[in-house]
Amino acid sequence: MKIAIIGFGAASIGFIEKVGNSPHEFHIFEKSKDIYSSSVSGIRADGKLFVSNEMGGDIEIDMKIQRQLVEFYLNKTKNKEYETGKSFHNMKYYEEFYRFGFMPIAAEFFHLGTDQLAEVLSNIYEHFKSFKNVNFHFNSPVSEVEIVGDKVKLNKTDEFDACIVSVGRSGHKLIKSIIGNYPELVLENTKLDLGIRFELPDHIVSELNKEMYEFKIKYRSKTGYMVRTFCNNPSGYVVGEKYEDFITVNGHAKMNEKSTNTNFAILTTVELTEPFNDPIGYGSNIAKLTNLLAGTNKVILQKYKDLKNSKRTKKLYRVLPTLPAESYILGDINLAFPRRIIESIIDFIEQLDKVVPGVANDDNLVYAPEIKFYSNKLSNAHFKNMKFIGDCSGYTRSIIYATAHGYLTGDEFLP
Secondary structure (H helix, E strand, O other), X not given: OEEEEEOOXXXXXXXXXXXXXXXXXXXXXXXXXXXXXXXXXXXXXXXXXXXXXXXXXXXXXXXXXXXXXXXXXXXXXOOOOOEEEEEOOOHHHHHHHHHOOEEEOOEEEEEOOHHHHHHHHHHHHHHXXXXXXXXXXXXXXXXXEEEXXXXXXXXXXEEEOEEEEOOOHHHHHHHHHHXXXXXXXXXXXXXXXXXXXXXXXXXXXXXXXXXXXXXXXXXXXXXXXXXXXXXXXXXXXXXXXXXXXXEEEEEEOOOOOOOOEEEEEEXXXXXXXXXXXXXXXXXXXXXXXXXXXXXXXXXXXXXXXXXXXXXXXXXXXXXXXXXXXXXXXXXXXXXXXXXXXXXXXHHHHHHHHHHOOOOOOOOOEEEEEEEEEOOOEEOOOOOOOEEEOHHHHOOEXXXXXXXXXXXHHHHHHOO
16 A cells, blocks of 8 residues: 655654554655754654553553553663653642642653754654655645545645545644545534643742652633643743744753743633534634734733733743743733633632642743644544544644554554
8 A cells, every 4th residue: 555644743653653664655744844843743842751541632542552652752862861750649749739629630751851852753763764665755745635536635646545644733724624625524623722831930849840840730710611731841941832823832841951940831621612613713813813912923921910910011020031032022911812711720820829839929920822722533434545643633632642543543554
């Protein structure tokens, strides 16, 4: 078989690792110009690998497979250097969070660091490139996928026996195009996570960071929305994240370079009902409105006190941002976000302050927007020769779960 793979990300890495040495001919189409481009792979953050049955996606992934795939990534490092630990293995912390209404999420983590992730991806690329039947096509965006008889056509020209779509969440334009032609693929499309990136001095959360590095908690706010933490970065950096037509904010941490601040996301899960059917469009428009207020290629930065009081921040105090000044504008996030989202975030921070005093300090920093898209849940049973894997399928939300989704889907293509 001649098989097309769209996107070189975590899910396609898992897929190729499983079937790359089979008799099939594989062609990987990646829109980035080369493996070293910052946008390649869809693995945008700092290489946190989680082993957990409580987070990462809406499919069941055996813990043994998760650990096997973690080891695959760790073996692609130069000296096998990484940070590791377990969240909430200490019942003292579990009970304290639980007492104040939080649901602690248990997980093992392995942190590669942004500075090492590029090396890991490069080594994976070189590993796959050595397979005689695997062909890479960089600077090759795919804008259209069409089923023609028993074949699949890409961009109306290239013809394949099968197509694996692995474009991550950033490939929403292609996914929208596909489901526009084949709406029957959509099983569910009502959810997204909308929130902020929160930054505060390391010393406020030093004990927590030392204990578990990555703390993950959920909380049912007074608005009824579920709020959660995501991507904690001790001594880390806030960064911009560019999509095709808007900018959001993210965070990362490095192995060999540290700041004096910790940052993490606070995300509110929004699940809307009929006739709503475009969570990506809803989140994208909020991001664009925020960018409109902030200016070209910028996000909004605000002191926490000003967020609570719906006032524009004009001057910072004590806490200095790790995001470069040219990437943000001091403003008021209330002008862009629905009030119910803001109230949910404030309620979460005030409650968290009861467990970790200082989290709700007036001069801690709030960046917006941070959005995590839940892609439409798509059917892999509708077409025999077109499969969706990883985050773009709507079933995964982490590197390991996406990798595992690709790895397990590979079983269908083994001789």
